Amino acid sequence: MSSPASSRRLILLVDDDPVMLEFLSTVVRHAGHDTIEAASAPEALQRIAEREADIALALLDISMPGMSGLDLARRLRDHTGVAFMFLSAVDDSETARTAATHGAVGFLVKPIDATHLLPALESALARADEIRQLRRTEVNLNAALAAGRETSLAVGLLMARFQTDRNTAFEVLRDHARSSRRKINEVAEQMVAAEELLNSLHGAFAARLRSK
Known part of the structure; x- marks a missing residue:
């Protein structure tokens, strides 16, 4: 081709x-x-x-x-x-x-x-x-980021976790959403919720250790 x-x-x-x-x-x-x-x-x-x-x-x-x-x-x-x-x-x-x-x-x-x-x-x-x-990509990215707080947060999480740039993080998030036949903001919401849960558990573990 x-x-x-x-x-x-x-x-x-x-x-x-x-x-x-x-x-x-x-x-x-x-x-x-x-x-x-x-x-x-x-x-x-x-x-x-x-x-x-x-x-x-x-x-x-x-x-x-x-x-x-x-x-x-x-x-x-x-x-x-x-x-x-x-x-x-x-x-x-x-x-x-x-x-x-x-x-x-x-x-x-x-x-x-x-x-x-x-x-x-x-x-x-x-x-x-x-x-x-x-x-x-930049136009798509800006539109997606404007669509919801979760997408912006999810892109930031991917950038920090994998030490990558903003466009790459958005493209990976978008491709995963497409492959799972879900909306990008739905995947982003799940990611943010998981991160918040992990942070909460981290705090609980820290409090448990301090009490011993």
Whole structure:
């Protein structure tokens, strides 16, 4: 079975150079993906407004007249769920650091050939999928924690008991609830009740020992 990153995806290409735009589209489509193109940042925002849910990744030229690729990236990062990678004619560490601080999942230096573009594209798609999954987990986690005190307490108990992070603790709790065909808050309530019982018994044992 193919991985999400290797299946057919929709890629948004943004570059003010029509020759580069045509080259990118040809290579990406030849690799088995679909593309939509934009010759400017405002046009890209329009494409995203129309098809944001379908876009797996955006390839952004950093240097464009008017709104630059960096400005566009900030808009994508702050107001959309579209992951992006940069294309730059400048090959220096400062540009690469700037790309990273903007949240890019990839960075390519022009001139670009297919042998460099395709591996970078697939790597960026894989990273974009990871980020989307983390965002979904966080949304699910926040919803579950807001649903009840017991779920929040149970996640905290798992984190302390198994020295794990919050997302992992929630995922384990959720998976156990699914496997036992129960609601997550029901499992959480049982966990909290068991912990409270153990704490109560611990107190009773301590009192018994002190009285001897």
